[in-house]
Amino acid sequence: MNSREQKILGQLAGKDEVAVTELSRMLGVTDVTVRSDLNRLADLGKVARTHGGARLIEERIRQEYSFQTRKSLNSVKKQKIGELAASFIEPMDCVLFDSSSTVLAMARALVKKDDIKEVTVIPTGIWTAIELMSCQNINVLLPAGYLRHTTGSITGLPTNNFYKELIIKKAFLGAWGISFEKGLTDTHLLEVELKKLIVSKTEDIIILADGSKFHQMGLAAYADIKQISKIITDPSASPDEIKKMRKAGIEVLIAS
DSSP states (O other): OHHHHHHHHHHHHHOOOOEHHHHHHHSSOOHHHHHHHHHHHHHHTTTTEETTTTESOOOOHOOOOOOHHHHHHTTTHHHHHHHOHHTEEEEOOEEESSSHHHHHHHHHHHHOOTTSSEEEEEEBBBBHHHTTTTTEEEOOOOOEEETTTOOBBBSHHHHHHHTTTTEEEEEEEEHHHHHHHHTESSOOOHHHHHHHHHHHHEEEEEOOOOOOGGGGSSSEEEEOGGOEEEEETTTTTTHHHHHHHOOOEEEEOOOO
8 A cells, every 4th residue: 555545444443334525635636536536446355335435344443454554654753753752761770661652762772872771671562672673771660461463562471470460660552542531531441441441550641642543442441641741743733632731730742
């Protein structure tokens, strides 16, 4: 699939159905181009055409499309967010990285830093763990649990028991959706329960999310907005939401 088709899947993943006119406006192309893309995606078995639009063909895909697709969406924004987030890692830190694609971008930035010394990272995703292997000054502590094929995350009862014994200074987490009223949300209930546990045991919760996450909501919340110490996002994030969060004492940083 080309990048435009991947963006279409990204839009469909957060909604029941999206109209051709909405997609054309978002992508900056004609309705004819969007219809052509949707027809191709329908031929590939990714979407089902509806009157005036389309929807993802499977509920599972709607809730979490493949990690590779998510990683490619807003990749430049995620890179900038990751670079800024990596500046908060200090020598001798013990930190947790979740399995989100934005935190993966942070891991890539972290291994390039010259001042990394005896940092321990607990990754909740296999792709992030592999990324960190290239730096000898980063100790990777892997949790036990079940590996999810779609995202590469490690969840389940063994994972929860693993975290109960740990003291974590900082946790860098992504989210499916962010809002001042609903807090931090995700789409998979095992992920939600794991993140709830992590939030309850961590002193400093830092959220990494591009601006698109301020306009969507997951299945369930894993944290109230007031449980967060920092949010690192990009200039496309909702100014109204940022204003509310800053007024509540949340530090919001913009990676430009």
